[in-house]
Amino acid sequence: MRSDDAYHPGSGSSSPLMISTPTVSPRTICLWRVAVAIVLVLLPLQLPVQAQNYPTRPIRLISPFPAGGANDVLASVLAGKLAERLGGAVVVENRPGAGAVIGLMVLARSAPDGYTLALSGSTLAVAGTLYKQPPFDAMKDFAPVALVTHYPFVLVVNPSLPAHSVPELIRLARSSPGNCSTHRPAPRPRSTSIPSCSRAWPGSSSVTFPIAAPRRPWSTSWLDALH
Amino acid sequence: MFAAAAPTLPLIREGKLRALGVTSIERLEEAPEIPPIADTIPGFNALNWTIVLAPAETPKEIVLTLHGELKAIMAMRDVQAQIGRIGMFPVDSPEPGALASVISAEVTRWGRIVQQAGIAGTQ
Numbered sequence: 580m581r582s583d584d585a586y587h588p589g590s591g592s593s594s595p596l597m598i599s600t601p602t603v604s605p606r607t608i609c610l611w612r613v614a615v616a617i618v619l620v621l622l623p624l625q626l627p628v629q630a631q632n633y634p635t636r637p638i639r640l641i642s643p644f645p646a647g648g649a650n651d652v653l654a655s656v657l658a659g660k661l662a663e664r665l666g667g668a669v670v671v672e673n674r675p676g677a678g679a680v681i682g683l684m685v686l687a688r689s690a691p692d693g694y695t696l697a698l699s700g701s702t703l704a705v706a707g708t709l710y711k712q713p714p715f716d717a718m719k720d721f722a723p724v725a726l727v728t729h730y731p732f733v734l735v736v737n738p739s740l741p742a743h744s745v746p747e748l749i750r751l752a753r754s755s756p757g758n759c760s761t762h763r764p765a766p767r768p769r770s771t772s773i774p775s776c777s778r779a780w781p782g783s784s785s786v787t788f789p790i791a792a793p794r795r796p797w798s799t800s801w802l803d804a805l806h
Numbered sequence: 807m808f809a810a811a812a813p814t815l816p817l818i819r820e821g822k823l824r825a826l827g828v829t830s831i832e833r834l835e836e837a838p839e840i841p842p843i844a845d846t847i848p849g850f851n852a853l854n855w856t857i858v859l860a861p862a863e864t865p866k867e868i869v870l871t872l873h874g875e876l877k878a879i880m881a882m883r884d885v886q887a888q889i890g891r892i893g894m895f896p897v898d899s900p901e902p903g904a905l906a907s908v909i910s911a912e913v914t915r916w917g918r919i920v921q922q923a924g925i926a927g928t929q
């Protein structure tokens with residue numbers, strides 16, 4: 580069998596299909612083919628057209644942390660600049676809870692149309708291991724857009740603590756096992772990427788527990804909980 | 807307490823908190839007097855990062871548009887000054903296509919730390 584026959588089994592002169600449709604002229608078939616070809620060529624152009632018009636309505640930028648924190652401040656800066664450059668509104672929506680997991684779950688379930696974004700932190704990298712039933716798949720549920728910042732944490736103590744440096748804190752922790760406690764500013768453990776002091780300096784012991792974030796941004800009333 | 811610099815630096819300046827170290831190898835531009843913990847514990851480097859995400863299957867053209875805008879925004883001097891004040895460093899982002907491998911490497915790295923800390927599957 581010739582390869583042409585393999586791909587056009589109905590093209591032989593004995594085909595009943597050709598015999599039963601004698602009224603369709605070759606010219607009509609040709610026009611239909613042209614029409615189908617035009618549609619097929621134009622279909623892929625739909626997406627670029629959509630992107631060229633983007634955005635046509637407000638974009639939601641989810642900050643998965645409480646208002647007033649570093650993530651929220653950065654989200655506001657980005658939203659303001661994006662709105663200027665894109666010529667449309669960009670609204671920051673704080674969706675805190677469960678160490679940023681709530682906000683990221685909202686994103687994973689949103690329509691993939693470019694109108695819902697989120698400003699994630701390192702939670703993305705730890706949730707899969709930390710949770711018994713991971714709430715999302717960091718590799719499959721999201722389309723990464725851009726890394727924007729990195730930042731360290733600051734190790735702070737109550738000024739009444741007799742430690743003025745990391746070596747002094749290590750000596751203090753070793754001299755009074757069980758009395759070193761580290762705190763994390765989240766309703767549930769968030770900064771699991773930060774080793775507790777017992778891991779940082781073997782020989783000491785530590786208790787790690789989270790404290791609630793302040794209700795009001797920049798409030799100092801929660802300082803009492805620190806020591 | 808390990809705290810983000812943004813809400814912490816004002817309290818340190820007011821004397822309500824004492825800073826002992828930063829978790830990065832670099833010092834903070836806004837508070838260069840705080841030494842890296844790595845000065846005491848060599849190799850100690852724990853950085854949080856922030857990334858803008860869209861849902862999976864978002865049209866590639868839109869992702870690329872947003873990527874270009876965000877990259878330009880992070881290169882602006884006024885933006886860098888603003889984020890510097892909250893203790894952050896700007897990142898010149900890799901292309902969206904290369905970010906999957908960045909996230910994958912972080913998932914592997916922090917997954918190992920979570921396992922070592924004995925807190926895997928505890929939430």
